[in-house]
Amino acid sequence: MLEKRQQVPQEQITDTEYFIYCLEGVDDIxxxxxxxxxxxxxxxxxxxxxxxxxxTCDTIEGLEDSLNALVLDDHNFKDYEIIYLVMRxxxxxxxxxDYYYSLQEIAELFEGQLNGKILHFSNVKHLDLDEEEAQxxxxxxxAKAISGYGHPYNGIASTKLDEAFxxxxxxxxxxxxxxxxxxxxHYKVCTLLDFRLYY
Numbered sequence: 001m002l003e004k005r006q007q008v009p010q011e012q013i014t015d016t017e018y019f020i021y022c023l024e025g026v027d028d029i030x031x032x033x034x035x036x037x038x039x040x041x042x043x044x045x046x047x048x049x050x051x052x053x054x055x056t057c058d059t060i061e062g063l064e065d066s067l068n069a070l071v072l073d074d075h076n077f078k079d080y081e082i083i084y085l086v087m088r089x090x091x092x093x094x095x096x097x098d099y100y101y102s103l104q105e106i107a108e109l110f111e112g113q114l115n116g117k118i119l120h121f122s123n124v125k126h127l128d129l130d131e132e133e134a135q136x137x138x139x140x141x142x143a144k145a146i147s148g149y150g151h152p153y154n155g156i157a158s159t160k161l162d163e164a165f166x167x168x169x170x171x172x173x174x175x176x177x178x179x180x181x182x183x184x185x186h187y188k189v190c191t192l193l194d195f196r197l198y199y
Contacts (some may be wrong), residue, residue: 009187019081021053023063024056025086025088044167048170053070053080057096060096067110068113071113081120081169083121085122086122091126091128103129110140114142114143115142121148138196156193161186164182164185168182
């Protein structure tokens with residue numbers, strides 16, 4: 001006897017959820033303590049229906065492996081518009097295990113692999129690029145934009161503003177319209193944290 005299978009409408013498969021890919025720099029990936037970032041991602045899923053994939057890395061190789069796994073192995077890669085980086089660092093660097101890597105070095109690792117993606121940094125690191133540095137990163141990686149905050153963390157986490165930013169993207173994929181809307185709705189916090197977008 002033939003088994004009758006229920007057809008799932010195609011739009012149900014493709015129109016599931018909006019994804020954020022979050023990479024957090026930690027001291028030791030063997031430490032399984034749940035981080036503040038993980039709690040925040042759970043809240044974001046509950047509050048806004050934004051699903052996320054979360055990974056930690058403690059070395060530049062770990063960062064490379066995690067992003068390569070996403071780019072090369074994850075067939076849903078096109079669903080991730082934003083790569084959310086929660087990593088310490090200075091103006092144009094990230095810090096992993098007390099080693100600093102420039103965004104230029106990161107760009108060269110992911111040459112041509114981040115097409116159409118937005119890399120968004122939480123304010124665990126402050127982001128300050130000159131026009132040439134930003135353009136180099138975008139040209140080499142193919143990323144659509146880099147966003148983050150000009151003021152370093154000083155008791156005010158960017159979490160709520162990050163969530164608002166991601167949620168606006170879920171509703172509208174026009175990047176500049178989203179940033180304008182973000183400033184209209186959250187002007188004080190955007191100014192306080194100095195939200196920045198390089199594109």
